[in-house]
Amino acid sequence: MDTEKHINQPLAEVFGFPIHNESERAKRYRDNKLCPFNNIVSNCTKNSIEFPLGVCSLYHKEKPVVICPIRFREDWTIISDAANFIFDERATWTHVGEVRLNDKLGKSAGNIDYVLVSYDDKGRVLDFGSLEVQSVYISGNLTGPFTAYLEDPSSEFSWTNAFKYPKPDYLSSSRKRLIPQIIAKGSILRQWNKKQAVALQTTFYNTLPALPEVDKALSDFAFFLYDLVPNAQTKNLTLKLQRIVYTNFASALEQIAKFEAGPINEFTEILQKKLDAKRTGNSDMNNEENYVAE
Numbered sequence: 001m002d003t004e005k006h007i008n009q010p011l012a013e014v015f016g017f018p019i020h021n022e023s024e025r026a027k028r029y030r031d032n033k034l035c036p037f038n039n040i041v042s043n044c045t046k047n048s049i050e051f052p053l054g055v056c057s058l059y060h061k062e063k064p065v066v067i068c069p070i071r072f073r074e075d076w077t078i079i080s081d082a083a084n085f086i087f088d089e090r091a092t093w094t095h096v097g098e099v100r101l102n103d104k105l106g107k108s109a110g111n112i113d114y115v116l117v118s119y120d121d122k123g124r125v126l127d128f129g130s131l132e133v134q135s136v137y138i139s140g141n142l143t144g145p146f147t148a149y150l151e152d153p154s155s156e157f158s159w160t161n162a163f164k165y166p167k168p169d170y171l172s173s174s175r176k177r178l179i180p181q182i183i184a185k186g187s188i189l190r191q192w193n194k195k196q197a198v199a200l201q202t203t204f205y206n207t208l209p210a211l212p213e214v215d216k217a218l219s220d221f222a223f224f225l226y227d228l229v230p231n232a233q234t235k236n237l238t239l240k241l242q243r244i245v246y247t248n249f250a251s252a253l254e255q256i257a258k259f260e261a262g263p264i265n266e267f268t269e270i271l272q273k274k275l276d277a278k279r280t281g282n283s284d285m286n287n288e289e290n291y292v293a294e
Helices: 024-032 069-086 143-151 170-191 249-256 264-279
Strands: 011-014 055-060 063-066 093-102 108-119 125-133 196-201 221-231 236-247
Touching: 011 063, 011 143, 055 069, 063 069, 063 221, 069 093, 069 108, 069 125, 069 196, 069 221, 069 236, 093 170, 108 170, 125 170, 170 196, 170 249, 236 249
Parallel strands: 125 196, 196 221
Antiparallel strands: 011 055, 055 063, 093 108, 108 125, 221 236
């Protein structure tokens, strides 16, 4: 694929195809707002059923970044990869999606993206494990370039000087989504001694703290790292497994959920300002400063 064509705009894939793929199949998917990645229906339903925001991946630093979790369903590779970790090779298995997980008090800890289930010749459950899939949230204006492209899907499409250029928001993706999921659902599954897998893109994983790795046989928690690889022959991007990080739930959680402390003197200065304001009769709420570890 010609990388030069992608420098001047953020859209990597729209309705399943790179925007410079002008094949009849790609045009049909764009015209009919279809999804080729095993969505629950034939159409794309991202953000809206009637007017879907059909961007599967965007370019950041000249590399395609997955921003839609459905994009990970290509050929169901993530399912078979996770099954090879969770079960032995003799197991008969399948998967079910969006399974609610409750805690001891019956309160929901959230839905598991995919539960892989092994079963016997009578269809009885023998074992199970989980697979969570996390794409990346974005910041900026994605609707602008997406709308402009659909109005004129030419090979010379560009979007360089637009307000709020879209880019991945890895920090929000981990703190608002990935970490809470691992803490809530993962803690319950760990108590049941069930293996867990998480599918991420390599660039997302690289923003997380380094995790201690163990042999596959000793692992109960694994990260499967994928990337979108250009295929010059088909002019498409293909989801490829790049690496598996085998670790243990307890050690992974300790690292991922740990917030590194900022300088204590900065927090002390904020306290001093609020205290001074309160002692002089002013409301400490008027002080807009807040200590946030970014």
